[in-house]
Amino acid sequence: MLYYLFRFLEQFNIPGAHIWSYISFRSLLALIMSLLISAWFGEHFIRWMKRRNISETARDPSIDPFGVEKKGVPTMGGIIIIVSILIPVLLLGRMRNIYLILMIITTVWLGFLGFMDDYIKIFKKNKEGLKGIYKIIGQVSIGFIVGLTLWLSPDAVIRENVSQVKQGQEIVISHKTEPVKSLQTTIPFFKNHNLNYSNIMSFCGKYKTAAGWILFVIMTIVVVTAVSNGANLNDGMDGMCAGNSAIIGVALMIFAYVSSHIVYAAYFDIMYIPHSEELVVFLSAFIGAVVGFLWYNAYPAQVFMGDTGSLTIGGIIGVCAIIIHKELMLITLCGIFFIESLSVIIQTQWFKIQKRKGKRVRVFRATPIHDTFRRLDSQLDATSTYILKGWPKRPFHESKITSRFWIISIILAALTIITLKVR
Template identity: 80%
Template sequence: MLYYLFRFLDEFSIPGSHMWSYISFRSLLTLILSLIISAWFGEKFIKYMKRKHITEVQRDPSIDPFGVEKKGVPSMGGIIIMVSILVPVLLLGRMRNIYLILMIVTTVWLGFLGGLDDYIKIFRKNKDGLKGKYKIVGQVTIGLIVGLVLWMSPDAKINENVEIEKQGQEIVVRHKSEAVKSLKTTIPFVKNHNLDYSEMMAFCGKYKNAAGWILFVIMTILVVTAVSNGANLNDGMDGMCAGTSAIIGVALGIFAYVSSHIEYASYLNIMYIPGSQELVVFLCAFIGAMIGFLWYNAYPAQVFMGDTGSLMIGGIIAVVAIIIHKELMLPILCGIFFVESLSVIIQTQYFKYMKHKGQRVRIFRAAPIHDTFRKLDSQLDPESRYVLKKWPHRPFHESKITIRFWIVTIILAALTIITLKVR
């Protein structure tokens, strides 16, 4: 809103109004505003929730070898994150941008879905929350909406990058002058850097383009669902999901910025995506909200984000990556989320398989994988056999586990950025 106000004032040569046309100015202002809102609103929110006795039911203390009880801590802190993202974006973003609209819809949609789950847990006293099938339906639906909008919208276009060989070994990258609908996406460690969904469906003949878009929509649904659930599983220790997501947000912000700048896009040999600079504004709000939330969520937590926050965070990360055509880099960038999800799948499926054979065998000491690092031998199921019972050798405090997960995410984020030049 303020963007349009100052653009109008710029027509009358009002001093300072031209600053609002710079993406760097609006992005940094968004970051600061998001931090301030999360710090101020977070305190008010926590006091209100405690006053109304709307707090998390006591979590199982048996999983913590250090005997930390987290009773009376407010949940649904994802509301703090949502407000801290939406208010700065609505004030400082260009609301006619299709990508920004998609991000706002994703934030509200998945925030509401997670909030419904937390509401059932807290107010209905049902620790299982919203049934899993309804969560999946909600995630699939927003994935379908995003995929179809990117397919149908005339504003969702890119300038494809083309390599031109000049004077022997010198390679010059140019972008096509016309922005077009494209099914290409960036793929790491490959020389030409692009994968075309329509070429994957070449067996469909003259219908390969339509089949490619259908494949793209399916891929969007899978990515949104997977990353959203991965972030949800990662939210098991104080500050873990918020810190990890902030780091991922920084990497995505870099990707969004270079994708919106034709010279940087040419240098890195990636697609130029007009309009994606507004994602930088959104991601600065996202990063600010994550850091501000850590003020209250760092160990020992004064508030939990709940599914209101974790489902929303994962969805935001997934949709940004899809918009900037970097979804195939998420297994590296979101490696922590991927491992968390994989550990749960392996643990549950192997246990079910062995149970049919009359044996109780588990792979890990606990799942998701972060719980493995704080599980004592005395807390293991005496009737089960553990394949990796001796790993790790001793339990760690959750603050140490959290910071080490952050460090791993920093390494993965750096590696993901490096893949733009490693081919």
């Protein structure tokens, strides 16, 4: 809203009004504003929750040996993150931008889905929360909406990057003059690192483009669902998910910025995506919100984000990557989320296979994988056999586990950015 106000005032030669057209100014302002809102609103939110004794159900001490210290800690702190994102974005963003609209819808949609899950856990005293099928339906629905919008919207276009060999064997990167609907996505480590979904569906003959768009929508659903669930699983220690998400957000903001700048897009040999600079404003607010949330969520936590926060964070990351055509790079960038999800899948599936044989065999001490590093030997199930029982050799305090996971996320983010130049 402020963007349009000052652009209107600019025609009257109001001093300083023109600065609102600069993406760097609005992004930094969004970052600062979201940090301040998160810090101020977070304090009042925590007090309000404590006065009404609204806290998370006591954690199982066999899972969380430090859970006794966290009794009575308020949850649903994801509301702090959502409010801290939406206010700066609504004030500073260009609300006619299709990408910004999709990000706002994703935030509200998954925020509401997570809120319902937390509400059932707290007020209905049901530790299981919202039934899994309803969560999946909610995640699939927003993925479908995003994928279909990017398919059908005339504003969701790109200018494809092409390489030309000039005299002296110099390779010059340029972009096609006309923006087009495109099914290309960036694939790392390959010299010509654009993958076209329609080429995958080439066996459909003349219908390969339509089939490619269907595959793209399915891919969007898978990415949104997988990343939001991965973030949800990662939210098991104080500051864990918020810290990792802030790091991922910084990397995505860099990708969004270079994708929206035709000179930088040519330098990195990636697609130029017109109007995607509004994602930089959104991601700045996102980074400020989760960093500000860490003020209260770092060990020892004064508030938990709950599913209200974790599902929203994962959805934001997934949808943003889809919009800037970098979804395949999430395997590296969101490596922590991927490992957390993979550990759960391995643990549950292996246990089911062995149970059919009459055995109780588990791979890890506990899952998601971060729980393995804090599980004590005395807390293991005596009736089960553990393949990796001796790993790690000793448990760690969760603050050390969290900080090491942050370091791994920084390394993965740096590697993901490097892949733009390594082919």
